[in-house]
């Protein structure tokens with residue numbers, strides 16, 4: 001058992017996100033919408049507006065939603081989502097991850113990402129990308145830990161709270177052997 005596993009409470013369960021999580025997932029996300037530049041949404045979202053997002057992350061396929069739950073409380077979630085709409089991009093996903101305030105720094109993000117990449121291991125996904133508004137040391141380190149490498153910085157690409165923000169893109173090769181899932185023996 002590694003240090004990360006021991007640091008996170010055994011009562012925390014990682015599972016696919018469901019309809020009943022929508023309110024808590026929305027509250028969690030809105031915390032980052034209203035008080036940080038981590039996401040470039042500016043107005044809080046309503047749970048009903050997140051239904052298509054939820055439906056777009058079923059428990060099979062490339063686009064997943066995993067939640068970390070303890071005693072019916074959602075402590076965080078991780079997603080893999082379409083990178084861009086045009087079809088040739090379909091083997092690339094954008095991943096993102098949000099923990100409830102106060103739950104960072106004890107291995108929960110690593111647990112969620114480990115589960116997400118395990119879930120994607122059997123899928124036809126070739127690259128994962130993360131867009132990280134700078135500065136965000138915790139996110140940069142989490143992504144490095146999971147094999148993401150720097151893929152360039154978009155300078156001052158977003159404006160929020162009256163300031164322009166840089167976004168670092170990070171890229172991870174999937175699966176590890178570099179072959180499409182369909183081509184693996």
Ligand SMILES: CC(C)(COP(=O)(O)OP(=O)(O)OC[C@H]1O[C@@H](n2cnc3c(N)ncnc32)[C@H](O)[C@@H]1OP(=O)(O)O)[C@@H](O)C(=O)NCCC(=O)NCCS
Nearest residue numbers: 097098099104105106107108109110137138139141142145
């Ligand atoms: C980013 C986030 C998901 C990381 O999850 P976490 O549970 O805190 O991360 P872990 O405890 O698993 O640690 C992963 C790495 O991040 C580092 N880390 C965690 N919190 C940190 C902090 N506050 N400052 C610096 N590094 C930090 C750990 O030391 C570890 O680094 P290592 O691999 O070099 O040892 C979490 O901090 C979070 O939800 N932040 C707010 C939302 C956010 O920024 N999401 C990402 C958007 S791109």
